[in-house]
Amino acid sequence: MNRMRNREECHQPAAYQGAILVLLLGLVASCGDDVVGTTDMGDTGDATGPEYLLHVPSPDWVDQIIYFVMIDRFADGDPENNDQGADEYDPTANSHYSGGDLQGIIDRLDYIQGLGVTAIWITPPVANQWWDPLAQFSGYHGYWGRHFKQVDEHYGTLDTYRQLSDALHQRGMYLIQDIVPNHTGNFFTYDGPYDPEDPTQNVLLNSESLPVAAPEQAPFDQNDVTNSEHRAAAIYHWTPAISDYNDLTQQYTYQISDLDDLNTENPVVRQALRDSYGYWIREVGVDGFRIDTVKFVDHPFWRDFLYSTDTEAPGIDVVANATGREDFLTFGEVYETSNPLQNSAEQILSSYLGSDEDPELLAVLNFPLYEEIGRVLGEGRPTHHLAYRLEQFVSGGFYPDPREIPNFLDNHDVQRFLAGASTAAFKQSLALLMTIPGIPVIWQGTEQGFTETRASMFAQGWMSGGADHFDTTSELYTFIRDLATMRLTGPLFARGDLSVLMDTSAGPGVLVYRRMYEQEQALVVMNTADVEVLLCGLDTGLEAGTVLEVLQSLEIDEEFVVGEERTLLAELPPRAVLVLEPSEENVELPEPAAVIEVDTLLEGETFTAEVTVEGSVDPADTELVMVIDDYLATFTAVAVGTDGSFEAVIPVSRFPYGEMEHTVAFYAPEAKVASPRYRFTSDVEFEGEIITVEDPRGDDTGPEGSYTYPTDETFGHQMDILEMVIEAGPTTMNLKLRMAEWSESWRPTNGFDHVAFTIYFDVPGLEGLDYLPKINAQAPDEFAWDFTHFAFGWSNALFGTTGASETNWGNPIAGPPAISVDGPNRTITFSYNRSRFGLDSWEGVKIYVTTWDFDGIDNIYRPLTPEGGKWVFGGGEEDDPFIMDELGPVEIVSGV
Secondary structure, eight states, X not given: OOHHHHHHHHHXXXXXXXXXXXXXXXXXXXXXXXXXXXXXXXXXXSTTSOEEEOXXXXXXXXXXXXEEEOHHHHOOSOGGGSOOSSSOBOTTOTTSBOOOOHHHHHHTHHHHHHTTOOEEEEOOOEEEOOEETTTTEEOTTSOSEEXXXXXXXXXXXXXXXXXXXXXXXXXXXXXXXXXXXXXXXXXXXXXXXXXXXXXXXXXXXXXXXXXXXXXXXXXTTOOOGGGGGSGGGOSBOOOOBOSOTTOHHHHHHSBGGGOOBBOXXXXXXXXXXXXXXXXXXXXXXXXXXXXXXXXXXXXXXXXXXXXXXXXXXXXXXXXXXXXXXXXXXXXXOOOOOOOTTOXXXXXXHHHTTXXXXXXXXXXXXXXXXXXXXXXXXXXXXXXXXXXHHHHHHHHSSSSSOGGGSEEESOOXXXXXXXXXXXXXXXXXXXXXXXXXXXEEEEETTGGGTOOSTTOOSSTTSXXXXXXXXXXXXXXXXXXXXXXXXXXXXXXXXXXXXXXXXXXXXXSSOEEXXXXXXXXEEEEXXXXXSSSOEEXXXXXXXXXXXXXXXXXXXXXXXXXXXXXXXXXXXXXXXXXXXXXXXXXXXXXXXXXXXXXXXXXXXXXXXXXXXXXEEEEEEESTTOOEEEEETTBGGGOEEEOBOTTSEEXXXXXXXXXXXXXXXXXXXXXXXXXTEEOOOEEEEXXXXXXSEEEEEEOOTTOOSXXXXXXXXXXXXXXXXXXXXXXXXXXXXXXXXXXXXXESOOOOTTOOTTSOOSOEEEEEEXXXXXXXXXXXXXXXXXXXXXXXXXXXXXXXXXEEEEEESTTOOSSOOOOEESOOOEEEEEGGGTEEEEEEEGGGGTOSOOTTOEEEEEEEOEETTTTEEOOBOSSOBTTBBBXXXXXXXXXXXXXEEEEOSOOO
């Protein structure tokens, strides 16, 4: 039974049950006796067509795995519907329709189901604005509705949609439809200053919009601005585009990306939206809704939309219950992310779930976890950050049932994970997705290793490379299939509790968590570093001698046995993953081959300079190493005296400056014995070289001084660098960039928008490259880059030269810099750790900085044309350098 519906029944059971009864009677009258089961309807809803299995009971959603499909970019099953004659179809352009449709999904259900998923979520299938001449873009994606109760002509017909529903239900699978109650397409905008007292001023109707200049469905066809004189009765809010995403009034009533914002306070609008989306449940048999742009509609609307007892147009939950769906899934898009070790986003997300008295959505997409997975597994941040995020997710009290929350790695609105991270990191992330609570969501193309956000799966579509991408033998397809099989085999991974057992605060490395369900349990062990690490001191809670069976593994293949004091000791290769299940087998453990004692107090201590550790090992001829922060790859050999005593120095002064938590352990590799893993804190003051370079204001006009910014009003001079300060210490190098202007109106996760930094490093002794990938430029004289750092508002990635070309970054490297921002002073600081570059010092390293802007959805630098445009730079040719401003190269002389 739906948790949210139970809340509603407790609050007003009679009205709720009465609405369901009225709706059931209406369904029986029009559909026959078999409401929950096959439905005999033609395209108009009359009982004249074939029998389809449309209405089935809801599944237990916590046990499902979802595959997310963008209709236009998945598969073309009916080429006859591709071109509707409005010049909106052009599979060579991302701005146009590519030809995917509902029939294409039906044709590829074997491929989808073979991946191990149990449900599909499709982008909105409703009739859309085909071409917006103001934005020079099409509604191929489905989020620009013109009629919420019709299937878009590019996708098929109502009957095709019913066939998809039937085909899924016949397979025991489920259908989730994306819906958009917040807005329609872009049929009007404001061309000039906005006067909230007179919204009729400066309104510009999008009269050349195709196929229509206004929505066709009542009451949304009432987009006459004169209706705005009666605000409460108006169908639209009649407001301009949001310019400040931190302003709640703009968030709830202004237009997101110029899309016409519906007046969702108006009862007429509310009733029409309930009727429109309830239609798809009744007529097609949709099993759940993903709800777009949830945070742009105020909370009272969601209670009405889902639980209204209006008999003419009841709430979605009421409609679903009348068709036998007692657990209709609703999960919303609330794009909010938290900074590391903070939970501000979780607080916002959970508010859209409502309360027992005022319920709202059943679930929300887990954007905070998505962001943290990218930072930790993709970028190499400390695993302690992910441990914190997991604990907030499962036990922070934000979600009534975390198992109902959909988790994902990327989607259609963000960069692909693989656009800035390695395949090994991606596999780890997939393993995590399939072994934590929450409903896993797989975005189409994930299983084929896509790097372009909205590239097509079929050969004729945009960015397909001229080939189909439905390979069921591909590396990632089979990997996901195996993980899905493991997850679906029993209730442990979908339903069990999660507790984090070990993490690290100094960087990438060890992460261990336990899953427990009744008498079943499993340990998930990861090494998120690109070097070998030592797993020691892990208290498994299991009896010594317990043999652990390997359910899944990556980069490691050996048997594991719980050691003395319930601990587990292992050398974990780079990017290793282990899913271990305790077996009933127990073996007798041999006597330890060595005993290590540490006499110096380390646990919980803070050190500001080198510290000498004293201890002993028996026998005295035991090979011994010191392992800091678990990094076995960079161990320090320890000299042992004839009496077994030893001394080892922890090089605190070489640690990154500031306060940081570390670990240290002493390990005998041959004896396979380790000391406890001690945690301590370093507190190091900065000592090193400071370089300051100033840059003229107003030189953000390209190499020849001819470039202009995109014309959208949100652009100013955010790409103009005024000053660069380099602080090069023994380990950390801070690069501070002060900008002429600053903006964060789009609430970017990195704290700045409308500028992308591409920063190049020339390292002494390495060969390097003289072309600059993706930005159509050559490196400055006597400069050859060895590492590239790319950062914009929603991405932070580091690349090497392997595999680099003029159109490819190169190999992703874990460990891009930490980013901190000082908005009032318009300063961004990137903090680099030399170990990520394999350097002993910063001496002789040269740095070259460039600026431009980046389109994260299309995964491209914004284009350049002679005339420019709203989102296009002007004043140059398309193959001219994408450099608005530049600074350097600057050489670090001493690096200490």
